[in-house]
Each structure stands twice: as C-alpha cells, then as structure tokens.
Amino acid sequence: MDFDAAIIGSGAGGYYSALRLLKHGKKVLIIEKEKFGGECLNYGCIPSKALIELSENIGYLHDMPGVTMNYKIDMKEWQEWKESMVKRITGGAEKLCISLGAKVVYGVGSVKDRNTVTVNGTDYTAKNIIINTGSVPVKIKGIDDVYYNREMLAVETIPAKLVIIGGGYIGVEMGTAFRKLGSEVYIVEMKDRILPEIEEDLAREVDKRLRKLGVNIMTGMKVLSVKKDKNYKVSIEGSDTIEADTVLMSVGRIPNTEGSGIEKLGIEMDGRFIKTDSHKRTNIPNIYAIGDVSGVPMLAHKAFYDGYVAAENILGNDTVVDYRAMPFVVYTDPEIAFTGKAGTKSNKVPVLANPRSLTMNQKDGFFKLYYDDDGTITGAGVAAPRSSESITEISLAVESGLSIDDLFLTIHPHPTVSEGLKDAAERRD
Amino acid sequence: MDFDAAIIGSGAGGYYSALRLLKHGKKVLIIEKEKFGGECLNYGCIPSKALIELSENIGYLHDMPGVTMNYKIDMKEWQEWKESMVKRITGGAEKLCISLGAKVVYGVGSVKDRNTVTVNGTDYTAKNIIINTGSVPVKIKGIDDVYYNREMLAVETIPAKLVIIGGGYIGVEMGTAFRKLGSEVYIVEMKDRILPEIEEDLAREVDKRLRKLGVNIMTGMKVLSVKKDKNYKVSIEGSDTIEADTVLMSVGRIPNTEGSGIEKLGIEMDGRFIKTDSHKRTNIPNIYAIGDVSGVPMLAHKAFYDGYVAAENILGNDTVVDYRAMPFVVYTDPEIAFTGKAGTKSNKVPVLANPRSLTMNQKDGFFKLYYDDDGTITGAGVAAPRSSESITEISLAVESGLSIDDLFLTIHPHPTVSEGLKDAAERRD
Structure with a gap:
C-alpha cells in the first residue's frame, strides 16, 4: 500500500483529517481537483465573511449620528487583498500538510476499488479512503449564466x-x-x-x-x-x-459525487448523500465519507468535526459522532446563531437590555436560552451582534451537561454581548 | 425598620443587588449622590466602548486596501447620541428598580449607626446596609485642571x-x-x-x-x-x-469612602478598601460592602457579582464569593482578555492561524490556553479580535472543571475567532 489514507477533496474536512493523520505519523495522499482548501476557504465562508465585515463597518458609520462619510471602494483592489488573504490561509494549510509529509496531487480523484484511487490515469493504493467531495450549488434548468x-x-x-x-x-x-x-x-x-x-x-x-x-x-x-x-x-x-x-x-446546495466512481463500488447512498454510520464509515468499512457529501448540515465546522472522527477511527481510536450541539450561524444583521435544541423551558432577553449591543448602536434581536425543568441547558437561539462568538459557551454547556446556574454564576466580562446569555440564565422562580 | 436594605451607590453592584432583592419582595432604598448607574454606565465602560467602537470602524476602513474614505466627526452630535444611549441604559435600570418598588433618593448617603443611613438630613432605617460607593481617579498633588x-x-x-x-x-x-x-x-x-x-x-x-x-x-x-x-x-x-x-x-483609581460615615462605626479597613469576608460582609454583619470600594479588581462585572452575593446573603441564602475565573478585558487592538490562572502547561496559537481574524484584516496576537497535567483547563490569556466575547467559554470551563478535550470536542462555528481557543485545546501529545 502506498498510503495509510487517500483523501479525495482538500476542503475543510479533508485537510483537517489529513493534518490529524499526519501528526500521528500516517502516510497521507490528498487529491484536489481545483484549489487547495475547497469551497469554504476559497469561495464560501472566508471571502463572504471578509465582504460582510467590510459592509458592516460601512453600515455602522453610515448610521452613526455625528459621522459624515464619503467613501469609494475599488473592488478590484479589494479583491486582490481578499485573494491574498485567502491564499495565506489555503497556502498555509497546504504547506503545513506537505511539511508533515503529505503528497498533494491535483486532478479528479476516482475510487477504482476499495484500496485504489485513480487520479489523472495514475493509481494510488491506500489502506483507507476518505471521500470529501463537498457540494455544488443547485442550478435550475433553463436559468443559465447567472451568478452563484x-x-x-x-x-x-x-x-x-x-x-x-x-x-x-x-x-x-x-x-x-x-x-x-x-x-x-x-x-x-x-x-x-x-x-x-x-x-x-x-x-x-x-x-x-x-x-x-x-x-x-x-x-x-x-x-x-x-x-x-x-x-x-x-x-x-x-x-x-x-x-x-x-x-x-x-x-441551495447538493452533494457532489461527480467523477468519484463510488457507484461502481456499490457504496450505499442516502438520497444524493453518501450514507455513513456513526464512525463516518460507508458500507465499505475502510472507505469514509465526511463533510457536505455525507449529509446535512452543509457547514465547514461539521466537516472539520467529521474529519476528526474519520481520522480518529483510522488511527484506531474508536470514535463516534456527537452532533448534539451543532452550531449554525447566519452572518446577517443582527447575526443569528443557534445551537442544541429546545428544552421544556426558555428565557428570552432582548438586545435592548444588553448594554454592549447599545454601544455598537445595535438594538434589534434577542438572546433565547433553552433548558429543561431541572435547569440543564439544552440550547440557544441568538439574534444579536457577534452571536457567532457567544454561542460557543452554550455549545460547551450542552456538551458538558451544565445548568443555567453554572452559566449564570460564571462571571461574564462587562460590557459584552455574551452577558445577554448570562442574563437569560437567571432563574425566574 | 423602613427597609430591608439601604444601598449606598447605584453603580453596577448597587442596582444589581437592588434588583435581586426587589424581585424577591424586599423593600429597598437606593441612595445616589450623582447619576443613577454610577461610574461604569455614565462615565466609564459604556461610553468608552462606544468611542472605541467608533474608532475601530474608522481604523478598519482606513487600513483596508481598496477603500478610500473621507470622514468628519461632529463630536458634539456624537456625544448627544452617546448620552441618549447611556440614558437608555441608566434610565431603564432606574425605572425597573422603581417599578419593582424601590425608593430612590438623591444625595450623599452616610451611615449613622448599623441600622440607619442619613441622606440630606433625613434618617432611613434598614435591616441591612450595602456600601457600594465605588472609586475615584488618583489625582496627583500639583497637577490640576487635567482631564480624567x-x-x-x-x-x-x-x-x-x-x-x-x-x-x-x-x-x-x-x-x-x-x-x-x-x-x-x-x-x-x-x-x-x-x-x-x-x-x-x-x-x-x-x-x-x-x-x-x-x-x-x-x-x-x-x-x-x-x-x-x-x-x-x-x-x-x-x-x-x-x-x-x-x-x-x-x-489608577482609589476606593471612595468620602462622606460614608463608616469611620464612626469602626468598620474595619484593608488599607483604603473596606474589609469584607467571603459573604461580602464587613465586620458589622448586617453591613455589606461590594464593588470597587471592597477590593480589587475594580471592574463592573466584579461589582455585579459582589452585588449578587450580598443580595443572596440578605435573602438568607448562604452564599460565598468564588473569584476563580474573574475575567479581565482591555479593549485595545488586539483586544486583550484574561481569565483564571496559569496551569502546569500551556498551548499558544497565533492569530495568524485564525481565519476569522484574517477576514477582519487582523493579524496580531495569540490565543494561550492554560491547563494542568491531567488536562483540566485553568485559564486563558487572549490577544485577538473580540476576545471579550470568546474568553467566557474559558471562564465557564474553569468554573465547571472542564478539560481541554471537552473544549476541543465542542464544535465551534466556522469561521469564528473562538476557534483559536479550540485549536489551542488540541492535544499536542
């Protein structure tokens, strides 16, 4: 066997599982058909967050009393900055993988048999295969030449x-x-x-x-x-x-399995997704599927996590997925974040009662904390500035079985947006 | 007795303890010599964060490639906005206290005996007294007429x-x-x-x-x-x-006890601070001291917490302070946050390795996680954007005795700054 693992697709889950395997001395092949780092880093989360950040700063100054602003954006120049910023991340990830011993091959990776992957006509053998072929935007027949x-x-x-x-x-x-x-x-x-x-x-x-x-x-x-x-x-x-x-x-987006060759191997599907068990294994035990191609939600952090689970199993550390506190963020105004699930009870605190939000001239939204009768936190839904950052304390609480008292008695710095979650954890009885 | 509690000083700890007592049906007197809400809301954390937010938006656009910006700030108009924003918070807090039955009196509150407080020549009796007289800036003799x-x-x-x-x-x-x-x-x-x-x-x-x-x-x-x-x-x-x-x-700042009358009662001091036990009681058991006047660190969130502890003890719920995860934030560039204490080990991840920071055009700083040999998290020091928000997951972890594995296996949304702390929690062995 040439490799311990061949990974098809260098997107979030792919390079993450590669790094984990490489750090434990495994021989890893990474196959990428386009740009290292995949959709999220090159065309999705990272560039979109940069654009949203720009728009938020402009929106803030536009709305701020006392400020008069004239601005011009040379989008071409901005795009160059964005590309160099993205390249710093993707180039860094690729270099790190290579410095740890990975072989990176560009081309479409196709599974030939349970231990062979073909790229550009060359066969590579591997003890394990990780399919991380991501997703593509849904296209509507007859509507062409639009932007995605x-x-x-x-x-x-x-x-x-x-x-x-x-x-x-x-x-x-x-x-x-x-x-x-x-x-x-x-x-x-x-x-x-x-x-x-x-x-x-x-x-x-x-x-x-x-x-x-x-x-x-x-x-x-x-x-x-x-x-x-x-x-x-x-x-x-x-x-x-x-x-x-x-x-x-x-x-919307649909899983991408084009050219992966999986149909020849009889890999079981779940609709358009590749079906996996709790170890992220397909029905062929040494072939794993992670990230968007293996099921919803199609999120980079889910792909990272899947990559971790697949790598651990390849390393022989029996590991199963636990999605109970899967966060979901929408970077809008206000920023939306959700984790966990509803409980039997909930408390809601408005953003208007959060001093830090008011210092940002933000007044819309709320902090909603879900918990059970015994006080165990089950999740939260937040529409507030920077909720992508504050939601994690709730994910950690859900994962660790913590209660509203644990959250309420944790001293939150003042003034912060996360105080809204602490306030929502105050006992009402 | 006229009141269950007389609170001298409506700053952070004062109005917070008042609210807690009021919600449990207690009769509360709040004495304020100046503006409701005290230093933090009126002259400290809240206005400073608003100004810093303004400067950060301008600094970001100034540095962003592709953006040309001309701006003018009418500080007088901005100050009006700031004042109305502050008034929304302070007015909201005062109205809430009054709507729950508090009596608010303006003037200097002086302790006459262990059950009497005098304001503007009128005596009020109370079963408990909470001293929350805050702090004042250090002035240097001979240097007058400067800004504080x-x-x-x-x-x-x-x-x-x-x-x-x-x-x-x-x-x-x-x-x-x-x-x-x-x-x-x-x-x-x-x-x-x-x-x-x-x-x-x-x-x-x-x-x-x-x-x-x-x-x-x-x-x-x-x-x-x-x-x-x-x-x-x-x-x-x-x-x-x-x-x-x-x-x-x-x-620097020094505790403010001017006019409080405490010297007549023989209240024990610790230097310039009022000495309190773990219940926030002075040596006179029905007189409490909270916030800046009762010891360092002089932070609004410490005052809130002290106010909670004093109120609980007045409510008969035996409660002691636990400052083990006291956060400290400096709203600079990068933003600094610290909580807990050093452990036997630490991991450091640079901001350069944090994609979300790069999307904000931020490259300076690091995430440093402290833990013990067995993996128990003891604290963190962060110099990164929005560290005031991400530090709380570490405070919660310290308070709850969680380990680096608990943190690492909690799915952090991508891209966020808090992923830097997750990355610092990855086992190196």
Missing part, C-alpha cells in the same frame, strides 16, 4: 441592482452585505418567509432589519425565467419583471 | 495632541481610540512597560500595535509637572517638554 456564490464574491464592481433568487442563509447574507455597500437589492423566496431553515423568531429579526435597510423582500414568489441581454430580466409569477445588472442564484 | 476619564469621554472635539499620563488599561484604551480618530498621542508610563497590570506577552501585542499606529510610548518616564496656559506643557524627567491641547491623567 463564487461569482458573487469575485465581483469587481458593486452591483447597482441585484436580484437574489433564494432567501436562505447565503442569499440573505449577500443581500445584507451588498445593500450596505450600496446595491439596490431584491430577495425572491418561494417559501413564505426568508431563512426557512432557521427558527421563525430568529428569521423575523433579520427580515425586519433587511426591510429597514431598504431591501425588497418578495416571499411566496416564484421566479419563472431569467433572460440575459445587456441586463438580466427576471420574470416572477404574479409580479412585474425586474431588470437588474446582477442575479445571484442561491437556492 | 469623565472629561476625556465627554470631549466635543477630537484632541489634536493628547498626552496620557499612565499606561494602564484606561490610558491605553483611550490612546488607541483617539489615535485611530486622528489625534497625535503620547503615553507616559513610570513603569518599564505599558499595561503593567497584565501579563507581559499580552501587553507586548498592544505595545507593538500602538507603535505601528504611530503612538509615542514613553515607558520608565516620570511626569514632573503639568502647566496649563493656552495649551498644556508636560514636563518629563529626562525628556523634552511636550506641549499638547489635552492631557489625560489615568494613573
């Missing part, structure tokens, strides 16, 4: 008029950011509300804020066609046609 | 040239903020480094960044005199005299 997340995050001018098809987290994050950067924005969503994947009270905070920002939210509406001439013409059922210079399609 | 935190946070123009005497956390926070807002800044510190109250490696990150921002740091230097004519003339031992339009004095 990749193109949207690579724009060299800020759109004058942007129509977003799909009001899920990607659509809403991009809609918020480009609105703050000056675009006229339309979000068209088939379901009756935006962010249908998250709890309604959290989504409502984002909906309210988007409307205040002047975003046109069209829910319960279906796009019939998108025609491209000089501009796009978006035809919507029961509404006027919208003309726009940019159309973003963000109606 | 109150005046500094109320400026109606941004200083052209600002000399800060004292490089502790207040001086360094204000120096960073005003530098980003355009002031020429000098920080003069007698000790051989800035932020002498925090760990040296954390302080070094702030020192490096301040120098990059162009702040003049003069350590190991003593101010001999400050003369005010049209401008200030600051004479420094072994250096040229500096002329400046603004001089901030921030050489």
Whole structure:
C-alpha cells in the first residue's frame, strides 16, 4: 500500500483529517481537483465573511449620528487583498500538510476499488479512503449564466441592482452585505418567509432589519425565467419583471459525487448523500465519507468535526459522532446563531437590555436560552451582534451537561454581548 | 425598620443587588449622590466602548486596501447620541428598580449607626446596609485642571495632541481610540512597560500595535509637572517638554469612602478598601460592602457579582464569593482578555492561524490556553479580535472543571475567532 489514507477533496474536512493523520505519523495522499482548501476557504465562508465585515463597518458609520462619510471602494483592489488573504490561509494549510509529509496531487480523484484511487490515469493504493467531495450549488434548468456564490464574491464592481433568487442563509447574507455597500437589492423566496431553515423568531429579526435597510423582500414568489441581454430580466409569477445588472442564484446546495466512481463500488447512498454510520464509515468499512457529501448540515465546522472522527477511527481510536450541539450561524444583521435544541423551558432577553449591543448602536434581536425543568441547558437561539462568538459557551454547556446556574454564576466580562446569555440564565422562580 | 436594605451607590453592584432583592419582595432604598448607574454606565465602560467602537470602524476602513474614505466627526452630535444611549441604559435600570418598588433618593448617603443611613438630613432605617460607593481617579498633588476619564469621554472635539499620563488599561484604551480618530498621542508610563497590570506577552501585542499606529510610548518616564496656559506643557524627567491641547491623567483609581460615615462605626479597613469576608460582609454583619470600594479588581462585572452575593446573603441564602475565573478585558487592538490562572502547561496559537481574524484584516496576537497535567483547563490569556466575547467559554470551563478535550470536542462555528481557543485545546501529545 502506498498510503495509510487517500483523501479525495482538500476542503475543510479533508485537510483537517489529513493534518490529524499526519501528526500521528500516517502516510497521507490528498487529491484536489481545483484549489487547495475547497469551497469554504476559497469561495464560501472566508471571502463572504471578509465582504460582510467590510459592509458592516460601512453600515455602522453610515448610521452613526455625528459621522459624515464619503467613501469609494475599488473592488478590484479589494479583491486582490481578499485573494491574498485567502491564499495565506489555503497556502498555509497546504504547506503545513506537505511539511508533515503529505503528497498533494491535483486532478479528479476516482475510487477504482476499495484500496485504489485513480487520479489523472495514475493509481494510488491506500489502506483507507476518505471521500470529501463537498457540494455544488443547485442550478435550475433553463436559468443559465447567472451568478452563484463564487461569482458573487469575485465581483469587481458593486452591483447597482441585484436580484437574489433564494432567501436562505447565503442569499440573505449577500443581500445584507451588498445593500450596505450600496446595491439596490431584491430577495425572491418561494417559501413564505426568508431563512426557512432557521427558527421563525430568529428569521423575523433579520427580515425586519433587511426591510429597514431598504431591501425588497418578495416571499411566496416564484421566479419563472431569467433572460440575459445587456441586463438580466427576471420574470416572477404574479409580479412585474425586474431588470437588474446582477442575479445571484442561491437556492441551495447538493452533494457532489461527480467523477468519484463510488457507484461502481456499490457504496450505499442516502438520497444524493453518501450514507455513513456513526464512525463516518460507508458500507465499505475502510472507505469514509465526511463533510457536505455525507449529509446535512452543509457547514465547514461539521466537516472539520467529521474529519476528526474519520481520522480518529483510522488511527484506531474508536470514535463516534456527537452532533448534539451543532452550531449554525447566519452572518446577517443582527447575526443569528443557534445551537442544541429546545428544552421544556426558555428565557428570552432582548438586545435592548444588553448594554454592549447599545454601544455598537445595535438594538434589534434577542438572546433565547433553552433548558429543561431541572435547569440543564439544552440550547440557544441568538439574534444579536457577534452571536457567532457567544454561542460557543452554550455549545460547551450542552456538551458538558451544565445548568443555567453554572452559566449564570460564571462571571461574564462587562460590557459584552455574551452577558445577554448570562442574563437569560437567571432563574425566574 | 423602613427597609430591608439601604444601598449606598447605584453603580453596577448597587442596582444589581437592588434588583435581586426587589424581585424577591424586599423593600429597598437606593441612595445616589450623582447619576443613577454610577461610574461604569455614565462615565466609564459604556461610553468608552462606544468611542472605541467608533474608532475601530474608522481604523478598519482606513487600513483596508481598496477603500478610500473621507470622514468628519461632529463630536458634539456624537456625544448627544452617546448620552441618549447611556440614558437608555441608566434610565431603564432606574425605572425597573422603581417599578419593582424601590425608593430612590438623591444625595450623599452616610451611615449613622448599623441600622440607619442619613441622606440630606433625613434618617432611613434598614435591616441591612450595602456600601457600594465605588472609586475615584488618583489625582496627583500639583497637577490640576487635567482631564480624567469623565472629561476625556465627554470631549466635543477630537484632541489634536493628547498626552496620557499612565499606561494602564484606561490610558491605553483611550490612546488607541483617539489615535485611530486622528489625534497625535503620547503615553507616559513610570513603569518599564505599558499595561503593567497584565501579563507581559499580552501587553507586548498592544505595545507593538500602538507603535505601528504611530503612538509615542514613553515607558520608565516620570511626569514632573503639568502647566496649563493656552495649551498644556508636560514636563518629563529626562525628556523634552511636550506641549499638547489635552492631557489625560489615568494613573489608577482609589476606593471612595468620602462622606460614608463608616469611620464612626469602626468598620474595619484593608488599607483604603473596606474589609469584607467571603459573604461580602464587613465586620458589622448586617453591613455589606461590594464593588470597587471592597477590593480589587475594580471592574463592573466584579461589582455585579459582589452585588449578587450580598443580595443572596440578605435573602438568607448562604452564599460565598468564588473569584476563580474573574475575567479581565482591555479593549485595545488586539483586544486583550484574561481569565483564571496559569496551569502546569500551556498551548499558544497565533492569530495568524485564525481565519476569522484574517477576514477582519487582523493579524496580531495569540490565543494561550492554560491547563494542568491531567488536562483540566485553568485559564486563558487572549490577544485577538473580540476576545471579550470568546474568553467566557474559558471562564465557564474553569468554573465547571472542564478539560481541554471537552473544549476541543465542542464544535465551534466556522469561521469564528473562538476557534483559536479550540485549536489551542488540541492535544499536542
């Protein structure tokens, strides 16, 4: 055998499992068909957070009493900065893997048999195979030549008029950011509300804020066609046609197994996903599947975690997944974060009662803590500034079986946004 | 007895203990000599965080490639916004106390005997007394007419040239903020480094960044005199005299017991502080002391916590203080946060390895996690963006006796700054 593990796809879960195996002396092959680091680092979470950060700073100064600001954004120059920032992360990850002994091969990796992977016509043998082929955006037949997340995050001018098809987290994050950067924005969503994947009270905070920002939210509406001439013409059922210079399609993502060769091996599927057990093994025990291709939620931190579990099992440390405190974040205004699940009880504290949020000129949202009758924390839903950072204390509490008293009696620095969660943990009885 | 508790000083600890007692049906008198909410809300943490937030947004856009920005700040208008924001918090706290039945009296509260407090010549009797008289800035004899935190946070123009005497956390926070807002800044510190109250490696990150921002740091230097004519003339031992339009004095704070009458009652002192036991009781068991006046650290969240402990004891719930995970934050660039204590081991992860920080164009700092041989987390020191928010998961871990494995296996959302702490929790062996 050439390798202890061959990993197809260097995205979040792939390079993470590689690092874990390499640190324990294993021989690792990483196969990447495009850019090292995959979708999240190159085209997803990382560039989108950079753009959102830019828009938030501009939005803050725009709204701040006493501040008058004129600004110009040379998006081409900004994109160069963004690319160099991304390259620092992806290049760093690749170099680290190589310095620890990994072989990195570029091309489409295809499973030939349970111990062989073919790349560009060359066979590599491995004791274990990890499939981490990720996901691709859903495309709608007949709607071509529109923007997806990749193109949207690579724009060299800020759109004058942007129509977003799909009001899920990607659509809403991009809609918020480009609105703050000056675009006229339309979000068209088939379901009756935006962010249908998250709890309604959290989504409502984002909906309210988007409307205040002047975003046109069209829910319960279906796009019939998108025609491209000089501009796009978006035809919507029961509404006027919208003309726009940019159309973003963000109606979801599907697992990517194209070219992976798994169908020949009889690997069991769960719909379009590769089916795995609690060890992240497929029905062929030395073949693992992790990240987006192995099931929802399609999130980089879930992929990291899957990669950890697969690597541990390859290392002989019997390890099963525990998704009980899987966080979910939407980087909107307010920022949405969720972890765990509802309990028998809940406490809600408004952002208006959180001094730190007020110092940021933020007033929308709430902190909702879920717990059981005996006080055990079960989860939280937060719509507040920087909730992506404060949610983790709740994940840690859920993982560790902590109670609202444990949380309440932990001294939170003042003033912080996380005090909102502490306040929600104060006993009401 | 007129009241179950008379609370002298409506600052953080005072209004918090009042709320706790009121919610349990107790009759409460709150005595305030100035503004409801005390130093932190009116003149300290809250206005300073608002100013720092403004400066951070401007600093970010100033440094961001591709962005050209012209801005003007009408500080008078901004101060009006700040005042209304502060008033929302202080007014909200006062109204809540009154709506729950508290009597609020304005004037200097003086303890007459163990059950009587005098305000403006009127005696009020109470079963318990809570002394929460806070602290005042240290003034140096012969140096008059300079700015302290109150005046500094109320400026109606941004200083052209600002000399800060004292490089502790207040001086360094204000120096960073005003530098980003355009002031020429000098920080003069007698000790051989800035932020002498925090760990040296954390302080070094702030020192490096301040120098990059162009702040003049003069350590190991003593101010001999400050003369005010049209401008200030600051004479420094072994250096040229500096002329400046603004001089901030921030050489520390001392407990405030002026007018409290405690000397007549024979209340035991610990230096200038009121001595308390683990229940926050003075040597007179029905008289409590909380917050700054009862010992270091002088922090609002310590005062809240003290207020909780005093209130619980008054409610008959035997409760002692547990300061083992007392966080400390300095809102600089990078933001500094510390909690707990050193262990036998530590892991350090640089900010450069934290993708979320890079998306914010932040590269300085580190995440340092302390733990014992058996893996039990003992504390952390963080110099990174938003460390005030991420530090709490470590406080919670210390309070709950959690291990580095508990932290590492908690799924942290990606990308977040708090992932730096998770990465520091990865076993190196």
